[in-house]
Amino acid sequence: MTRFRPFAAGALAALTVLSLAACSSSDSDEDTTVAPVAANDELAALVPEEFRGATLDAVDGDSNPPMYSRDADGNITGITLDLATAAAELLGLEISVEANSFDASIPGLQSGKYDLSLWATDVTEERKQIIDQIPIGKVGYRFLGSASDEPVGDSMDQLCGKTIAAIAGQTTVPLLEVESTDCESAGKPAITVTTFPDQASAILAVKSNRADLATVNSVSGVYISDNDTELQLTGPIFNQKFTGIATAKGNGLGEAFAAAMQELVDNGTYAEIVESYGADSMLLDSVTLNPPVE
Structure with a gap:
């Protein structure tokens, strides 16, 4: 499983059909894919038994670069997917992602259709009552x-x-x-x-x-x-607000992903991914599940 690459010009170009005109830089198409992260046994032990070794179903957006969009081949790409994928690898998990509307994301978590939402969901007190939220940045x-x-x-x-x-x-x-x-x-x-x-x-x-x-x-x-x-x-x-990925409330995946995201912060992978998209302004120093709303 590949982990991440900087946002390519082709990703924005693919959005022209969605009325986002694209400009590109000649060096942004370089393949800078980083090798997969090895599973961390201590973190993987935090994953609830029913999810261990599983491929998680995730929902994402596809037209808001660099958070999420489609690359030149039509594949979903972006900060939220790259961070979630790296965290999942630490947990011994994989992610299968599809695009759907934001309106469908939270009900999808509640019904069990999706295990993860990668929609960069803003953290609010109301949402913390019904889903678990793992911040990946502040915007x-x-x-x-x-x-x-x-x-x-x-x-x-x-x-x-x-x-x-x-x-x-x-x-x-x-x-x-x-x-x-x-x-x-x-x-x-x-x-x-x-x-x-x-x-x-x-x-x-x-x-x-x-x-x-x-x-x-x-x-x-x-x-x-x-x-x-x-x-x-x-x-x-x-x-x-803090913004991030989300899981169903209380099923244990939130705690596991928060711990994995903190490890990505500690080992520098988090900053590497975010900075590869030029999104330094959203960087966090620490990750807390369901953080206080300021």
Whole structure:
């Protein structure tokens, strides 16, 4: 099982069918695959008996590089999959991944359809009641807008009157709804929030003039805007949260993956993977299952 490679230009190019225009650098196609990680017996012993030696079914997104996307061959790639795969190898496990909507990810964990969600799920108190969450980074959110439009300032009240596209179920949605109420209370136009199944669909809404802005996490926002001349990263940074992978609540996989992720932090593999995608801003010093919500 291969572990990871830096995000290749071909991965973004594959997203052009999803309305993400791609630019590439000539040296990003080098095959820098790293040899698989050997299973760690102490960590593998943390895996519940029913899962030991198994291939876990995982759900992921596929249109939000570098967190998750598809490479030139159509395969899912990205930070969340690479980190989960490396952790799984330490635990003596393998991962089989498929793309599905974020809305399907948490119900899929609860029903047993999926063992892991790699959707970079933000950690919230509400979610900690129903799933176990293993943080892999800390991100905030900003907005992608048309490069031809005036940039949005750093104040949330400058969103008043805007139509904003967001991923269905994203933690930005209730915050924007509160902000919309504040706009109206101040005598300003409301914010219109429209939801879409994935980042590519939200961006398409901006490009087709159905939305003024699309929410985007701070890591993906930098990558996408740097590689798509039609878009600019704009507006305030808000909604900073731990984000990560998730398992069903209380089945023991969460504890095992948290311990494995901490080992990846300690041995330097975690930083190596994250930095290979240019996502240094999300790096954590430690990993705690279901961390406190700040």
